[in-house]
Amino acid sequence: SQKIEQNSEALNIQEGKTATLTCNYTNYSPAYLQWYRQDPGRGPVFLLLIRENEKEKRKERLKVTFDTTLKQSLFHITASQPADSATYLCALASSGTYKYIFGTGTRLKVLA
Amino acid sequence: NAGVTQTPKFQVLKTGQSMTLQCAQDMNHEYMSWYRQDPGMGLRLIHYSVGAGITDQGEVPNGYNVSRSTTEDFPLRLLSAAPSQTSVYFCASTGTGKGNEQFFGPGTRLTVL
Numbered sequence: 001s002q003k004i005e006q007n008s009e010a011l012n013i014q015e016g017k018t019a020t021l022t023c024n025y026t027n028y029s030p031a032y033l034q035w036y037r038q039d040p041g042r043g044p045v046f047l048l049l050i051r052e053n054e055k056e057k058r059k060e061r062l063k064v065t066f067d068t069t070l071k072q073s074l075f076h077i078t079a080s081q082p083a084d085s086a087t088y089l090c091a092l093a094s095s096g097t098y099k100y101i102f103g104t105g106t107r108l109k110v111l112a
Numbered sequence: 113n114a115g116v117t118q119t120p121k122f123q124v125l126k127t128g129q130s131m132t133l134q135c136a137q138d139m140n141h142e143y144m145s146w147y148r149q150d151p152g153m154g155l156r157l158i159h160y161s162v163g164a165g166i167t168d169q170g171e172v173p174n175g176y177n178v179s180r181s182t183t184e185d186f187p188l189r190l191l192s193a194a195p196s197q198t199s200v201y202f203c204a205s206t207g208t209g210k211g212n213e214q215f216f217g218p219g220t221r222l223t224v225l
Contacts, residue, residue: 034213042219043116043217044214045216046213046215089155091155098143098145098162102147102155104153
């Protein structure tokens with residue numbers, strides 16, 4: 001069955017460092033991969049989309065890579081700040097569908 | 113624009129009771145979906161709709177009904193609540209174009225006793 005894995009353990013990093021989160025998937029060939037941020041008690045908020053034919057996408061301090069051979073996406077936050085502390089979710093969808101499958105998310109804590 | 117709105121924010125039900133979770137969007141999006149979020153399980157798709165009058169099942173549809181009579185509204189009905197339906201429910205809408213971002217509502221926290 002399709003499976004998406006994100007590191008379930010919380011990631012703690014020092015302010016100013018680069019945070020790297022991982023999203024691995026199996027038994028799936030996604031055409032689209034999205035990353036979301038979720039704060040406690042709130043709905044997810046869209047951050048970035050990357051397509052299967054794209055290797056890398058950037059938006060301000062955020063960078064996403066998509067390796068369809070390794071079946072992995074990496075999400076980087078450079079110059080991290082305490083305000084970046086949240087849970088980050090990856091979501092994948094096949095071509096021709098709006099249906100996304102979500103990972104369980106990784107909780108990031110940036111220490112001042 | 114209000115975006116995606118959900119009501120109520122919190123609800124407590126007894127086993128066997130029925131209720132409707134409301135969801136509305138004002139972005140004229142065709143695609144809407146309902147998810148539930150449980151600890152350690154991530155977001156799981158319950159039902160979705162690709163337009164008014166068209167709905168389909170997601171990953172965990174049992175115990176839930178939906179309808180889509182207008183573009184704006186996509187209510188989720190629990191016909192006979194069970195403790196296993198205790199969860200946080202999120203509604204989302206998506207604009208046209210594959211891969212477009214999903215806009216999520218603030219969620220409804222449901223407890224079934």
